[in-house]
Amino acid sequence: MQIYAQKMNVSPNVNFEELARCTDDFNGAQCKAVVTEAGMVALRENKVQITHEHFLAAILEVQADKKKNSFLYA
Numbered sequence: 001m002q003i004y005a006q007k008m009n010v011s012p013n014v015n016f017e018e019l020a021r022c023t024d025d026f027n028g029a030q031c032k033a034v035v036t037e038a039g040m041v042a043l044r045e046n047k048v049q050i051t052h053e054h055f056l057a058a059i060l061e062v063q064a065d066k067k068k069n070s071f072l073y074a
Helices: 016-022 028-044 052-073
Strands: none
Touching: 016 052, 028 052
16 A cells, blocks of 8 residues: 555555555555545545545445445355
8 A cells, every 4th residue: 555655645654554454355456445545535624644544444435345346246
């Protein structure tokens, strides 16, 4: 995720190691989606920097989409 977030304004207190543990079963596209969604969460809150909390909210959103899509193919 850190690679995808290189060109984004990310707070220095973001713990990418913890985020990696939270997204252990995500593929590359889902990790990129987390970074993009974290940026969108920050924008919705009118913030100029993406925080760790924004990433956590984004992970929950991508996990929800992942579960929704798995039901479509089951």
